[in-house]
Amino acid sequence: MEADLAAGKKILKENPAGIPVTHACLIWGGSAELRLDAAWALAAAxxxxxxxxxxxxxxxxxxxxxxxLHPDITVVSRDADKQSVTVDKIRRISTDAVILPNEAERKVYILPQADLMNRQAQNAFLKLLEEPPSRVCFILAGENAGAFLQTVRSRCTQIRLTGENPIGDEYEKQAGRIIKAYISEDAADLLLTAMPAEKFSREQMSLLLSALWRAAAQELGKGGESPLWQAVGLIEKLMDMNRANVGCGQIAGLLCSGLIEEMRK
Ligand SMILES: [Zn+2]
Incomplete structure (x- = not known):
């Protein structure tokens, strides 16, 4: 295990949500390393x-x-040869979760790449959240809360991490400009800013879509206009497509045409 419990505890203590001991938590934002430290510290708590x-x-x-070495903590990750966390993994958790813990009060399942669960896996996970076995906790971690079904998200205590994410900076800037162009109904600027994404790798596209989701959510938080809800819906749909390995040329095209169509309504 590479996680640093002391660092994770510090991260959680600085967070407004603190150290919630509930049956399901969702840790998002920050870097993968921060999320892992926080997830392990939370499992320890x-x-x-x-x-x-x-x-x-x-x-x-x-x-x-x-x-x-704790027998009651299980980490569930994506298989190296799979693009997503598959439904089989979640079914295995369901079977295992009904067996009582060995030593501790509770069993804890950590899903460090929970945002890579495909829709089928998320739906299976939702069933677990709806009828959780006793003495079991789930800790989901992912870059972006928007990658989760609303029904999954709403059943989890959310812990949002901030902190350094230098790789994300250029995508944050690009996303900020796209959302700004969308709000000011500037189709030309939108195309100029968004279309270069057609040459992105799947990973880069995932970073851009996450940044877009955050930028749109932030604007909505300021009491932004209702068309932003349409944008958020579109971005979530494109995230699904990106997970399903749809080409980035097509996703960039749909992003532009979708947003321009909305701004013309
Ligand atoms: Zn202790």
Missing amino acids: MTCSSKTDKPCLRCRDCRKIAAG
């Missing part, structure tokens, strides 16, 4: 046998977690 200041980092459970 959920299994820690200390009475106060969980995770104490000293009790038997915390030490086993730090060593990567």
